Amino acid sequence: MARRTSGPKKKLRRGLWSPEEDDKLINHIAKYGHGCWSSVPKLAGLERCGKSCRLRWINYLRPDLKRGAFSQEEEDLIIHLHSMMGNKWSQIATQLPGRTDNEVKNFWNSYIKKKLRQRGIDPATHKPLPLAADASRAAAAGSSRTAVFSDAELILSSTTTAAAGQHMPPPPVTAAAAESYDVYSNSYSRSSGGGGASDGSLQSLSGYKYNNSSKQTAADHLGAAAAAGYLQDPAAADALCCGPSGVPAVVLPSVSSSSTLNSMAGLSPAATTTATDEQCNNNNNNCSSCNNGFELMSTTPHSCCSNHHLPWLELGTSGYGGAASAGVVDHYGAALDELKWSDYVFDGYGGQPGQSIYGDSKDAVQFVDASALSSSSWCLN
């Protein structure tokens, strides 16, 4: 009998998982839990590395995963959270029960990113793309509304140095953006096919294919968990209330989803505004930025009072419930009535309540009237 030599290391399998492998992993975890991932493949009889097993389980086999298309609320929430957190996919995913960071990331890269670009919005910064900004400036020239917002613009433009991922999402500012917006239908369906149409239409962005038979396997073995409500997880709620570096993070309310978001997050704009203002005033009543109540959110605190400001709350319009107006300074009252955050960000100019700038609407073409464009002078210097 030949003596077995130590030989080369057993080669680990890579690439797509077979249903048999999925079964093994599911059975093993169902019986013993995953424990130490590095030992899982050996115990489960898999020729995979522990890392691969972990990934497969987390992203694919976990019974509590919600498969299927992202809802409009989920899409809004992803955009909102991304505007605050940047590419913190795992953090964003914690706000979306049943979704994985990988899924959110892929959804962002394959769908939302393009959607925002087509609307003239830089998905990285949530600011207008350069051309869109230029168009905005050009359109704003000669507008009587520029004067109305002059003070605000100064403040806004002087405080737009927030780090990427922390910007206030701007409105669509070009006709092209609006036209592309019009292309979309709110009733898009992600029904089939990873393949895409070469015209970049939404249809091509909608593919969610679940063609791997093993995707059902987990549910077969363990039973699908009921979809959890938003922000069930206290840790997730904490994450929502406190952004990176201690910046108070608040879900940007959208008209289309603000009620959903608020209920999901257990946050009311009013409550959060109050907290922000109190934090501010308690620290330093002499901070002009604090007192004018009108500043872009920044990752960097005021030099004078170390506060971060949350403009969509401090703007405090009635656009998403009204209560948020508590923090508005009278000085800007009239302007702010027009400068509704929800109008800018979630409805577009003149958009109908219930629509999101990021969301889909066939009425978006109405965004681009002269006055609308004139009020988009976020980047005026």
Next chain:
DNA sequence: AAACATTCCAACCGCGTCCGG
């Protein structure tokens, strides 16, 4: 029908962090 183009996503990779010895 075939070749090519495009899109999507599951999986991989590298790096940073955490934690126990």
Next chain:
DNA sequence: TCCGGACGCGGTTGGAATGTT
């Protein structure tokens, strides 16, 4: 304090699926 293993995260890639020509 240092070291190494485990884990988690974000970026990237490979290839299947689908659309287009």
